[in-house]
Amino acid sequence: MAEAEPLTEHPHPVPVPGWLVALCRWFAVIGGLVLLGMMIMTVVSVTRRTLFGAPIPGDFEMVELGSAIAVFCFLPWCQITGGNVLVDFFTMKSGPRTNHLLEALGDLTYLLIGALILWRMIPGAMEFHDYGEQTMVLRIPIWWAFTVILPAMALLIVTIFFTLAGHLKEARA
Secondary structure (H helix, E strand, O other), rough: OEEOOOOOOOOOOOOHHHHHHHHHHHHHHHHHHHHHHHHHHHHHHHHHHHHHOOOOOOOHHHHHHHHHHHHHHHHHHHHOOOOOOOOOOOOOOOHHHHHHHHHHHHHHHHHHHHHHHHHHHHHHOOOOOOOHHHHOOOOOOOOHHHHHHHHHHHHHHHHHHHHHHHHHHHHHO
């Protein structure tokens, strides 16, 4: 398993497999494209509303669904690059071992919370599908968003597992 160089100036980076970095990057690209699409649609909708009194119907629904997709697509990239908020006021002068152990503890907590969220999102997505839940104006099935959100959440959990293992490995070194 080839390990890539750390991608960040995170104070306590850990190497992760290259395939995982590539997969996280692709999900971030998807999130970025969705975000770009929402921005363009919002500008067009506001322009249409201003000039013609006719916004894009259901623009707020598309922004809701798109925002959820974008956020979940960015989470794995944020984890793999160490982009999560780090409060190191009390640990700035701690040694690398202590910092990696604390990072591992944070990753373990995040892993447990992420697994719990994914565990509950799966039946939630199935209920949206079974009940035919749709957006109000455009009638977009809400479960469609979960076709991207659930894999992104699963990727986040895999990413957290690898960063957790990396921090434990670095703490032992």
